[in-house]
Amino acid sequence: MGILDLVTLIVENLARRKGRVALTAVGVIIGTAAVVLLVSLGVGLQQNAADQLGGIGDLTKIQVYPTYGEFDPNTGQPIGGTMLTDQTIADIGALPGVTAVIPQDYFQGYAQIKLDRLEGGSQMLGVGTNDLGQLGVKAQQGSLELKRGTAVVGAMVSQSFYDPRLRPGQDPPPPPDLYDKQLVLNLVKYTPDGQEVRKTVRLKVGGVLAEARDEPDWSIYIPLDELTGYNTWVTGQRIDRNKVGYNNMIVRVADLDQVLDVTEQITNLGYQAYTPQSFVQGINGFYLILQIIFGGVGAIALLVAAIGIANTMAMAILERTREIGLMKAVGATNQHVLGVFLGESAGIGFLGGLGGVALGWGLGQVANVFVLSYLAGQSAETGAPPPTVAVSTPLWLPIFALIFATIIGLISGLYPALSAATLSPIKALKYE
């Protein structure tokens, strides 16, 4: 008996007992569907969370701040704090795995921005690199290169523009396209006696950032030394970074695995260091546990189905005792009988698995349509971004579920098939 003959016999045996096979397979269908649907739900929730967190694409970024000591009430000077100085850049840069240390500072005055008849305002940042790509941001227009006299603006900066001469009842103008435009910045400061002093600066927009759902969205980036120049103008004092320090630094690490380690070392140097990675790891861990719990619930359903299969196979063997006796009388070996009955129960598992995968996947799609339209309505009310996906089935899941269901079938058939194979032929033939 060749393997093909065995498979045909199994398929034909299943086909001539359609009702019984279908009834048993229902258990497997439900179990497999539960596994597929619940794990898909877990995966979907995780993807959703990742989307909602602004696609925390850049986990190799560490944000470093100085620590602020207490103020001495007598002198008014801070004591015990740490500053971010040029020495800090050297110290952190020397840590293994660190690829870049980029100091940042904010403009300390007020900048009014003009573009034709529109006015806007955003915070202005100076960064100590001429490649903004090192901050982990992406450009939607233009380049990330910072040159003297140019600026790179965040995705939402154009939203801050309005028409000051807009009359009541008029529609506001659409946000302007800032790319490649010449911005006129009116820097404003006040003298100690309350006099307003203005300084006009022209900046060409060399690039517009893609939306990051983070601080960069509302920022205008210029080279750090230019910003230092403007701040000198605002404060009227030369800025010595070894005395006042930088506002903060962005530290880039070569390898994801090193991020937490480097963060800890920076903290040990006496600075405050933050990375989204510890947060994301927590989130991922949570969803992994969720998937395991969901998968476990499904697996329990499958195990219950397995008992169903074992029961059906045991019943089938009782019903077909004489058939087994006959198989042996006409020359089937014990292995033939074992193969046929194992194959049948694996077949029931496989068929149930197929049905379950189809059902679980289908239910997931239906859930997506309903849940998403419901949540879209909800987020329209709250203003939060709508979720993109509720249930997501990765390709490995149906394949795994199908194999798992088949193995469950095989295992549940093991005992009944073994007892069928070792049945004495004459006892089987005499069975009523």
Place this chain on the structure above:
Amino acid sequence: MSFITITNLRKSYQMGRETVHALAGVSLNIEANSFWAVMGPSGSGKSTLMYLLGGLDRPSSGQIQVGQQAIESLDENALAVYRRRTIGFIFQSFNLIASLSALDNVAFPLRFARVPRRQRHARAYELLVRVGLGDRIHHKPTELSGGQQQRVAVARALVNNPQLILADEPTGNLDTASGTAIMELLSDLHKSGRTVLVVTHDPRMTSYATHTVQLLDGRIVSETSRD
């Protein structure tokens, strides 16, 4: 040299504290192409003899030599091959598979014999024609009379072209006319060169048989041959 040599064959069953001797020392020489009627009252050991000869059960002691093979010393797999190649069994209760057509029932043993599907059906069809059921090949057992069912079983017993046909009360469940038809069929098999052993209570069978053996309490009490 006989085709089958049975020597001092015993089969005992333990029933609680009692030992039942289904066969209590049977010796028999069966020549190739002979036709034996095995007779005797119920419980005399006829079925037991057939099962042991057919390799469906193992003797408690004694030898069964069929052709070159000592059946009592074959292992499980060799015994299965012996049943497949050498033996055609016919049972009183037909033992057809209810959900299969006559054609598939006849072809069933070939599934374990590496015969291609097309050939299986061709051979099964040929045999059904030979037992007079060429127009019933797609009928299920329940759609056939008892006599027709037993003819399907005879065709099935022949499908592997065995040398030895063992029939345990093949006419026991049949009316007289159907029984006669089966007897003629078995007689034809004998005439075509096979060795046939039939357990029967019907004295008419002895007129077809070349030999008749009478069993009582697991022993041979008489053995007659017609030539």
